[in-house]
Amino acid sequence: MSNAPTPLPSSARIPARQPGVAAWLQALPIGLVFLVFFVVPLALIVMVSFWHYNQYELLPGFTLDNYAQIFRGCADLSDPCVTLRTYWSTLKFGVLGWAITLVLGFTVAYFLAFHVRSSTVQMLLFILCTIPFWTSNVIRMISWMPLLGRNGAVNQWLMELGIINAPIEWLLYSDFSVVLAFVHLYTMFMIVPIFNSMMRIDRSLIEAANDAGASGWQTLVNVIVPLSRSGIIIGSIFVITIVMGDFVTIGVMGGQQIASVGKIIQVQTQYLQFPLAAANAVILLAVVMMMIWALTRLVDIRKEL
Template identity: 55%
Template structure:
């Protein structure tokens, strides 16, 4: 008689819930160490005391009361929001039409990619280099002023082209427009072209198709580009410092000056307030537009 086979022992298996946690553990550790922990450290330091000699562990609300109770701080925040709003509107307008041209007027996919790569060429250099390149163009003896004077449009060089709010906005638009073009272009490329044919068959004109078909479907990409541009402008200090010639201010520049004076707790308090403001703006955008389909 054949010997009865012994039943195999069931393989050891971890609970499904534990497997999910183990799979996500590397990502949680990376986000926790490089994102959550630094923010917590900034929040803790914002309550510390300081003087000209150093910073001291404590729990004081002085940094927040001095920051939020100062009209200079509020004026700086309003100036930062002004830059953000203007740059956002210009980058949205330029970015949408560039993406629209690439998506719908360039037929060949290879040419779309080539033109898109051409748009990214300036971003292969440093932000500082691209920003400083505007100085010989906008300066008193720059290319623009020389052309205006030679053509007789103005009798003397225009002073406000450089070291002004105009120069700051122009440089920021140059620096951040691609961050608006990319997500909008990605969204427009996903639109089903048969929708345009259906709209034309229903008697819609080109502008009606743009307003009723393209724009509603492009909202997720516009929202993602808005988040990129808003966060970048709110955190930019070098452009404001260089292009305004020290005549304008932003929250990030104020924090940079505080850190140069070793006022780290005060700078940390402003960083926390700025983070809250940016998060409120991003949450407002996410309430208006659902971007989960694009992620």
């Protein structure tokens, strides 16, 4: 005779518990903060992007002229317009910054999580990684100038060693210096979420892979990377969103010679072209949201966390 329990009829099953009033009241403060400081300003930016303007004032109404002005002359892809070139430059820095910070962040996080056995040493090394954040971004960027300038320390050392005969011009005020500054400023945003994901990996899985004869590379690719993907995606979102909107770093390290969407928005704001700046901000937001959407398709972050 089977002792399996008899299932309850559907009418007798306990209904799923619905969130009560207390849960909604608990979520109300953060919901109000989100509404006031995110939804409302974003809605205002979108609204202003459709307004008219002149040299003196904003003219409420509805027009697509701001968006048309941004993309005017962009139909010929063989000769990209200023807007497409600017977005391409911004996207290039975003991808390069993301790729390099991902490699460095993953390497540092892997070392801290799996090669440092003492939790005290882990914490000390982790704090050491945060030291650059004890000063402002501008100071950290300016600190590169005595090193990378035409008469800077790097060129002087290379010339004294006989490696070069003349100073290297592209070390500063170039794409190289911009990417270098991005890596210096934002690698920590990649290290933290990846390290957090790696510390949550069950070490018995690593031991099981080793017992099964997997090499270190196979364990890394088939066990550690898949289990760290939530941290990788979160770090990628942090870096991409910050880099795509950054204009200070590009301005300082590029010598005001490299264009970016953020810099264009800043200039348009200075000249009181607020609807045009708002339209550029909306387009940039749409581009970044598409990139984030593509990243979140790779992994369900809510399920992984």
